[in-house]
Amino acid sequence: MSTMQDVALRAKVSITTVSRVINNSPHRVNRVTRERVLKTIKEMDFRPNALAQGLITKRTMTVGVIIPDISNPYYAEIVRGIQDRADDEGYAVILQNTDRKLERIIQHIHLFREKRADGIIFSGGIIHGYEPLSALRELSQRIVVIGRHEVDFPAVRVDNIGGATLAIQHLVDLGHQRICFINGPEMSTSSIDRLQGFKNALAQNGIPFEDRMVKRGNLTPESGYQAGRELLEMPDRPTAVFASNDLMAFGAIHAAGDLGLSVPGDLAMVGFDNIQLSSYFNPTLTTVEIPMYNLGTAAMKMIVNMASDNSFDRYQWFKPRLLIRHSTQNKVSRE
Amino acid sequence: MSTMQDVALRAKVSITTVSRVINNSPHRVNRVTRERVLKTIKEMDFRPNALAQGLITKRTMTVGVIIPDISNPYYAEIVRGIQDRADDEGYAVILQNTDRKLERIIQHIHLFREKRADGIIFSGGIIHGYEPLSALRELSQRIVVIGRHEVDFPAVRVDNIGGATLAIQHLVDLGHQRICFINGPEMSTSSIDRLQGFKNALAQNGIPFEDRMVKRGNLTPESGYQAGRELLEMPDRPTAVFASNDLMAFGAIHAAGDLGLSVPGDLAMVGFDNIQLSSYFNPTLTTVEIPMYNLGTAAMKMIVNMASDNSFDRYQWFKPRLLIRHSTQNKVSRE
C-alpha cells in the first residue's frame, strides 16, 4: 500500500505538502500544486494510514459501543441510531456484546483503551458496584451512558419508572386488579426502575403488591413464555400481565395461547420498548414506547459535543409514551 | 495515559524489555525482571497503544463488517456470530450499514482501508457490477463475503434457490396452486436466487408463472404488509404466499387479518430466514431456516484462517431447512 512518501515523490513535492492537501490544512497550498497532488493521490489510489495519523493527532475518530446483545432488537435499534450519527460525523463504531457479564465489560473497556477510541458509549445499565465504570473516570476518553448507572457520567435516559406506571395505570383504568409483572435481569437498572414503577402504580391505586406476582425473565421470548406459563397457571390467574420488554410479552402471549387463553379476551398484555414488530404481532401489542433510535443518535451527538463544546448538556431525558393497541382491547367486567 | 517509556523508567529496564514481556516474546527475559515489569504495568494500569503497535506490525486485529442494516434481525444475528468468534480470536469488529447504497459501500471500504482493518466481511449480496468489490481485490486485506456476489471472493453461502424450492414444494404438496411471492430488493442477490427457486418449483409442478404473482418489498414488515394487501386484493386471490423473509411474511399476515382473512385458514404463509420471533408469532411461521449465527462465525473463522493457513476452504455452503409450523397448517380442499 502506498504511503505519503510515494505520493510526494511522484508529485514532486514534499511529504508535508501532501499532508496539507489531504488534511485541507488552513496553511495555504498553491492551487496548481494542490491539483497535482490530488491527481497523484487519485492515480495511486492512496489512502492515509489512520494509525499513523492517530498516533500523532491523538484522535482516532472511533467510538466504542458496549451493549448486552445486538440480537435484541432493542439494542439493534439503538446501535443503528448511534451508527447513523457516527457516519455523519465521520466516526467509526466498534461494537461489543457483553451478555451482561462483568468480565467481558472489563475486557472491552481495556480494548477501547488500547485502541484509543475517542469515546465510549455504554448501554444496558448494570449493577456491579462501582468498579468497571469508575475505572473509566480516569480515562481521557469521552464516556456517555444510555440509561441509569451507578457512576455519574454524561447520560441519555428514559423515565422507566414513569413508563411502567403509565402501563399499569392503563390496566387499572381498564378494570384490572390482578396484574402480574415479568421483570428483566436483576443486574439491569431498567429492571429495577420498571419494577419500582409497577409497585408505585399499584400503591397509588390501593392494590396490594405481592412477590409472587413478579417473575423474572432474561428479556428473550423464551423466558417470557416460561414466566407467562408460571403466572397463568397460578390458581388466581392474573387478568393482565405487564412485561419488561416486548420480546417477553410476545413469549407470554404465546404461553397464553398454549393454555387456551386468548389475548386480549382472557388476558390483557402490555409490553415495553415498542420494537418494530410490536405493531405487527397478533394481537398488536400495547406497549410503552422508548425512542431507541433517538437514544442512539443523542448519545453519539453527546460524544461529538464533548470534543468541541465544554458546556454541553450532561444529561438528556426522553419521555416514554404509552401506545395502546389490541392486546389491551377488552374491558374487564367480571371480578 | 502512560507509555512504555514510563513503565521502563519506573521498572528500571529498557523499553525493549517492557515490549518483550508485553508481547510474551520468545526472546527470553529473566524471571525476576519480568515479574517486576509486570508489577509496574499493573501499578500504572498501562495499556499499550494499539495504533503504535499496528503501525509497526501491520496487524490491527480489527475486521470491518459491512451489512445493509443492523435493525434487521437477520443481519443482527449474523453480526452476533461474527462478533462472538471475533472476541474469541482477539479481533475487534467495526460495523457499517449501507442500506444497500452504493456510495456508502464505497465509503466504508475506504474507511476500512484507512484504518488498516485486517479483514472485511461483506454481507447482503448486491448487484452493482464489478466495481466496488473488485477494488478490494488489490488490497492486502482479507475479504470474505456472505452470500453470492459478482466477484469471486472466499465466501460463506446458503442455497437460496434450493431453499425457495423447498418452500414452494411444501405449498404445492398441501394442494396450493395459486401461490404468490413477495420478493426482496432488486439489488439483492438473495432476491434473485429466491425468485429463481420459486420459478423452478412452479415449473417442476407444471404451474404456469405469471409476473403479477410477484411483488417486491424491501424486507421490512411494512413493505410485506403493502405487498400482501395488493396480492390479496387480486380477483383470483392466492391461497398461499411465500415471502422472501420472515419480516415481510409477518407484514403480509397482518394484511390478511385486516382483510378478514385468517392464516392458515384462508391463506397459507411461508417465510424465509427463521428469525427468533418466527416461532412466537401468531400463527407460528412456517419458514426456510438459514443458520445466520453460523454464517457469521464461519465467515469470521475464514478471516482468521486466511492469516495463518493458505489452504483454507475458499467456499463454505450451508443448507437451508424447511421448518413447518402453523402458518401452513391447513390443506386446501376447494379449487
Next chain:
DNA sequence: TTGAAAGCGCTAACAG
C-alpha cells in the same frame, strides 16, 4: 539476558 538505535507513516512546529 539486556539495551541502543532505527524506523513504521504521518503531523506540526519552525524556517526559508
Next chain:
DNA sequence: CTGTTAGCGCTTTCAA
C-alpha cells in the same frame, strides 16, 4: 507558498 526536522509510541534488528 514550500520544505526540513523532530517526534507520536511502539517493535525489531543488531550488539553487547
